[in-house]
Amino acid sequence: MDTLRLASHGLSKHDQEILSKQLKMLRGRTACEWVLVDDYRSADVTLVQGQPPSDMPGIIALASTKAGKSGRYHLIEWPIRLFGLIDLLMAIELEWPARAATPLPTLSLAHRLARIRQDQWLDVAGMVAQAFQAKDEFRTTVSSFDELIERLASIDGASVRFVEGHHPLADQEAALEPYSLKAVIWSLALREEAIKSRQWHISQQQFGIATWPLFGTWETAPWMLRLAALYGRQPATLADGVELTGLRVELVAAFLHACELCELGLTVKQSTRPPRIESKLPAPESLLARLRRKLGLGYKRT
Amino acid sequence: MISKILFIGPMGAGKTTAITAVSDSEPITTEADNLDRAQSDKATTTVALDYGEIYLDEDSSVLLYGMPGQDRFDFMWPILAEGALGAVLLLDHSHPDAVAQLDHFLEAFAALVSCGALVVGVGRVQNSQDIGVYQAHLKAKGLALPVYATDVRHKQNVLLLIETLIANAELNEILER
Ligand SMILES: Nc1nc2c(ncn2[C@@H]2O[C@H](COP(=O)(O)OP(=O)(O)OP(=O)(O)O)[C@@H](O)[C@H]2O)c(=O)[nH]1
Numbered sequence: 001m002d003t004l005r006l007a008s009h010g011l012s013k014h015d016q017e018i019l020s021k022q023l024k025m026l027r028g029r030t031a032c033e034w035v036l037v038d039d040y041r042s043a044d045v046t047l048v049q050g051q052p053p054s055d056m057p058g059i060i061a062l063a064s065t066k067a068g069k070s071g072r073y074h075l076i077e078w079p080i081r082l083f084g085l086i087d088l089l090m091a092i093e094l095e096w097p098a099r100a101a102t103p104l105p106t107l108s109l110a111h112r113l114a115r116i117r118q119d120q121w122l123d124v125a126g127m128v129a130q131a132f133q134a135k136d137e138f139r140t141t142v143s144s145f146d147e148l149i150e151r152l153a154s155i156d157g158a159s160v161r162f163v164e165g166h167h168p169l170a171d172q173e174a175a176l177e178p179y180s181l182k183a184v185i186w187s188l189a190l191r192e193e194a195i196k197s198r199q200w201h202i203s204q205q206q207f208g209i210a211t212w213p214l215f216g217t218w219e220t221a222p223w224m225l226r227l228a229a230l231y232g233r234q235p236a237t238l239a240d241g242v243e244l245t246g247l248r249v250e251l252v253a254a255f256l257h258a259c260e261l262c263e264l265g266l267t268v269k270q271s272t273r274p275p276r277i278e279s280k281l282p283a284p285e286s287l288l289a290r291l292r293r294k295l296g297l298g299y300k301r302t
Numbered sequence: 303m304i305s306k307i308l309f310i311g312p313m314g315a316g317k318t319t320a321i322t323a324v325s326d327s328e329p330i331t332t333e334a335d336n337l338d339r340a341q342s343d344k345a346t347t348t349v350a351l352d353y354g355e356i357y358l359d360e361d362s363s364v365l366l367y368g369m370p371g372q373d374r375f376d377f378m379w380p381i382l383a384e385g386a387l388g389a390v391l392l393l394d395h396s397h398p399d400a401v402a403q404l405d406h407f408l409e410a411f412a413a414l415v416s417c418g419a420l421v422v423g424v425g426r427v428q429n430s431q432d433i434g435v436y437q438a439h440l441k442a443k444g445l446a447l448p449v450y451a452t453d454v455r456h457k458q459n460v461l462l463l464i465e466t467l468i469a470n471a472e473l474n475e476i477l478e479r
Pocket residue numbers: 311312313314315316317318319320342344346347348349368369370371372424425426427452453454455
């Protein structure tokens with residue numbers, strides 16, 4: 001069930017308490033779950049008595065002498081009665097799917113973050129974050145990157161809400177931990193089940209990347225270096241990647257999916273050619289394998 | 303079995319520092335007072351070669367060559383590139399000509415570039431955005447070469463550059479088979 005957030009503005013303390021009680025009484029009678037929030041800047045809908053501030057985001061319902069709509073405002077008869085309120089909420093709910101009818105809710109979290117094209121406050125399942133697309137920054141209060149990814153990995157794209165305008169946390173900006181936005185997208189995309197969602201073919205499509213992942217800054221593992229070497233050099237199938245690394249095809253697909261979301265110029269073309277890579281890992285006694293052992297590689301860093 | 307990795311790049315980019323970070327032997331360096339302060343403002347510069355080594359066993363090791371960054375040593379480059387496992391190209395982002403320098407080295411080491419055996423480490427970057435310039439430049443040339451933000455004073459960063467060359471060399475072995 002969708003949750004919609006309602007705030008009030010210009011109401012006396014007493015009227016706020018009544019509104020809160022009325023909402024409780026209506027629980028279960030509306031299509032969405034309505035919750036009261038303190039700050040209109042993080043609300044979907046604000047009920048206003050008097051003049052709404054010019055920066056008020058979302059839907060605005062004005063206390064009025066009659067119900068209905070006036071321009072962009074919903075009107076609700078004052079004082080608010082239970083039936084007036086339920087009419088208002090249902091009218092807004094009817095309008096709400098139209099606003100949400102973008103394809104976004106079906107996208108994964110990594111996908112939605114990759115689509116950010118402006119600086120924005122986000123609410124990711126209750127976690128507040130700030131994304132700066134141009135600066136490649138993702139700021140949150142979570143203090144370690146691993147913990148951040150762990151928390152985000154279980155969240156789907158539908159739980160991201162873009163908060164418009166000024167955010168109350170903006171005043172504490174310095175307290176937010178800055179991460180690379182691309183590094184976040186990369187790590188999340190690697191954990192998504194791309195093989196299911198992308199419907200790629202294991203041997204009849206060839207993939208290539210135009211730019212290397214920013215290893216060292218983004219999550220890095222030896223198998224990723226091998227895949228980057230392969231797909232950066234020449235178009236190759238998922239099956240080639242499996243042969244080269246000995247990995248499950250799911251991981252190879254996740255890697256290519258992450259490359260695409262990080263805008264590394266993923267190309268996909270049809271191919272009927274049988275897989276070309278025929279050998280797996282280098283023999284353990286090879287010079288390269290010994291050099292790896294000597295240097296303690298597996299390089300691993302997140 | 304002997305193999306070698308080259309460390310190339312303009313003066314002051316960090317070749318000597320990188321080799322020192324990973325070499326098993328005390329690297330042999332040939333530092334002299336730097337009289338060429340126009341190219342880089344540091345006290346000493348490598349005038350012949352840096353030379354380090356990673357031992358594998360009695361009869362195999364990987365040699366690490368740091369090629370002098372001054373232009374007047376260009377003539378040595380093709381000789382040293384012959385048979386190398388790959389090259390680490392170090393750049394200094396704070397240098398105004400860093401992108402032009404990238405081009406210069408891509409051309410001089412075209413043989414390595416064509417088999418993917420060149421990795422670029424860019425030093426003195428402020429944030430990940432700085433790397434975008436180099437990525438875009440390589441992409442425009444149709445080159446999907448690795449380029450990273452690298453601080454050669456940290457061994458882990460140097461190891462990542464070497465591991466990238468190894469991953470590429472392993473691919474080459476397989477493709478050639
Ligand atoms: N602050 C900072 N210093 C760096 C970074 N990378 C390298 N350095 C410093 O830059 C200097 C590089 O010096 P060298 O290692 O002698 O450079 P080189 O490439 O051997 O120079 P030549 O031999 O003269 O061509 C060292 O003092 C490093 O500590 C970086 O990312 N940040």
